[in-house]
Amino acid sequence: MPELRRTPLHAWHVARKARMVPFGGWDMPVQYTSILEEHKAVRTAAGLFDISHMGRLTVEGTDATRFVDRMFTNDPAGMKSGQVRYGFVLNAAGCTLDDILVTKWSPEAFEIVVNAGNRGKIVAWIDQHKTDCDVVITDRTFDLGMLAVQGPQAIALAEGLIAGVAVGGLKYYHASPAECLGAEAVVSRTGYTGEDGFEIIAPNAAIVSLADVLLQRGVVPCGLGCRDTLRLEAAMPLYGHELTEATNPIHAGLGWAVKPEKGNFLGREAILAALADPTPRPVRVGLTLTGKRAAREGANVLVNGTVIGTVTSGSYTPWLDRSIAMAYIQPHHTAIGTELTVDVRGTAIPATVTALPFYKRAK
Amino acid sequence: MGLSNLRYAKSHEWVSVTDGVATVGISRFAVDQLTDVTYLELPKVGKTVAIGDEVGVIESVKSTSSFYSPVAGEVIAVNDAAVQDTGLLNEDPYEKGWLMKVKLAAGAGIDHLLDQSQYDAQIASEA
Numbered sequence: 001m002p003e004l005r006r007t008p009l010h011a012w013h014v015a016r017k018a019r020m021v022p023f024g025g026w027d028m029p030v031q032y033t034s035i036l037e038e039h040k041a042v043r044t045a046a047g048l049f050d051i052s053h054m055g056r057l058t059v060e061g062t063d064a065t066r067f068v069d070r071m072f073t074n075d076p077a078g079m080k081s082g083q084v085r086y087g088f089v090l091n092a093a094g095c096t097l098d099d100i101l102v103t104k105w106s107p108e109a110f111e112i113v114v115n116a117g118n119r120g121k122i123v124a125w126i127d128q129h130k131t132d133c134d135v136v137i138t139d140r141t142f143d144l145g146m147l148a149v150q151g152p153q154a155i156a157l158a159e160g161l162i163a164g165v166a167v168g169g170l171k172y173y174h175a176s177p178a179e180c181l182g183a184e185a186v187v188s189r190t191g192y193t194g195e196d197g198f199e200i201i202a203p204n205a206a207i208v209s210l211a212d213v214l215l216q217r218g219v220v221p222c223g224l225g226c227r228d229t230l231r232l233e234a235a236m237p238l239y240g241h242e243l244t245e246a247t248n249p250i251h252a253g254l255g256w257a258v259k260p261e262k263g264n265f266l267g268r269e270a271i272l273a274a275l276a277d278p279t280p281r282p283v284r285v286g287l288t289l290t291g292k293r294a295a296r297e298g299a300n301v302l303v304n305g306t307v308i309g310t311v312t313s314g315s316y317t318p319w320l321d322r323s324i325a326m327a328y329i330q331p332h333h334t335a336i337g338t339e340l341t342v343d344v345r346g347t348a349i350p351a352t353v354t355a356l357p358f359y360k361r362a363k
Numbered sequence: 364m365g366l367s368n369l370r371y372a373k374s375h376e377w378v379s380v381t382d383g384v385a386t387v388g389i390s391r392f393a394v395d396q397l398t399d400v401t402y403l404e405l406p407k408v409g410k411t412v413a414i415g416d417e418v419g420v421i422e423s424v425k426s427t428s429s430f431y432s433p434v435a436g437e438v439i440a441v442n443d444a445a446v447q448d449t450g451l452l453n454e455d456p457y458e459k460g461w462l463m464k465v466k467l468a469a470g471a472g473i474d475h476l477l478d479q480s481q482y483d484a485q486i487a488s489e490a
Binding site for chain 1 (some may be wrong): 398410420
């Protein structure tokens with residue numbers, strides 16, 4: 001196995017007694033003290049996540065819009081400067097190579113955040129498909145770090161640390177250049193927890209200093225363990241689970257981030273075919289299980305003893321204090337309230353189809 | 364409880380024997396690997412168990428694991444408090460977080476289990 005990569009905060013995590021695990025080729029903290037406590041800190045106060053493992057690419061040049069348009073299912077031409085959009089990179093079969101965030105600075109400058117485990121694949125995709133486009137793509141993953149600060153107090157606790165823009169004045173899914181403790185940075189009103197908060201990209205040294213100051217102010221260091229339970233409650237897909245190279249985003253219920261009407265992009269023909277195909281396909285649903293036992297990825301979902309689907313993510317979740325899961329199931333069983341069972345290691349556990357997301361913060 | 368008196372199974376259960384009764388739990392190392400324990404299923408009192416029998420389930424936020432009996436005998440008590448409050452395993456795996464008590468079968472012992480230094484060597488290789 002190749003050596004695991006380390007983020008600029010690696011020593012910071014180890015000094016705080018984080019339990020480190022491999023994730024997407026990186027040595028990352030799964031928890032510092034308790035996944036349950038870290039999860040609750042994000043729902044009630046503020047948590048700090050090192051997300052420097054995510055891939056950060058810039059796309060610049062006269063053909064930047066044309067190139068992003070080719071690569072991305074959402075519509076870059078329709079984005080305003082400073083706007084962030086979620087969408088997919090698809091293969092020719094319309095299935096998902098990665099789910100990404102694209103920030104537009106101008107028609108000639110974009111920034112893309114990709115999943116850690118897919119960075120190599122996306123960089124290779126870009127090399128293969130940029131062909132005639134006049135663009136320069138730069139991988140900034142290793143010289144810039146990235147933090148997510150999430151929770152109802154996230155904006156207030158960062159007061160005065162970020163200059164050049166009022167973070168609290170940024171609209172959801174908008175980004176701005178900023179200054180972080182004297183260094184050039186980018187801040188966005190985005191996250192992967194279902195809470196308010198922001199994400200910041202800055203040089204490695206500034207990221208470490210910012211983490212130190214936020215910690216002094218009471219922001220709770222959080223590992224990938226609660227990042228997973230938080231995003232599950234918020235029903236956000238996780239690549240490798242709800243999205244794979246065998247998953248079409250239409251069937252994942254994420255068609256809102258696919259814009260075939262905008263014109264050509266890679267995978268568009270397969271998407272149009274999927275939209276026109278009347279064959280019933282498994283669709284993504286939420287399940288609430290009876291009791292606290294978790295349905296793990298791969299567990300079968302049944303009706304009257306017949307398998308009708310498979311769990312993609314499942315866990316006991318601390319905030320809702322129950323066992324929830326996302327699953328792909330046959331479409332005629334997806335009505336909210338439908339009673340099913342999930343095979344948890346040989347035990348049939350009753351489950352109910354539940355509206356997604358499981359958790360939505362009060363506005 | 365002095366940790367030096369404990370014996371361990373390779374599957375991370377600890378055992379302490381007093382007057383022919385083995386108290387069984389899982390080690391701090393195992394609990395830390397699991398992350399927060401959220402669900403616990405323990406055997407019924409009166410069940411006869413053999414070494415290596417799967418006798419329960421321990422679920423955490425991140426994983427689901429089997430609980431194996433490291434000894435042979437009859438289950439005479441289980442820790443209902445830990446079933447009700449699974450946080451006891453994370454807080455105190457060697458005292459309040461014990462899992463079951465087994466009256467050892469005639470001739471059954473714990474010589475097959477690892478001592479502290481052997482177990483320390485095992486977890487050093489797994490960590």
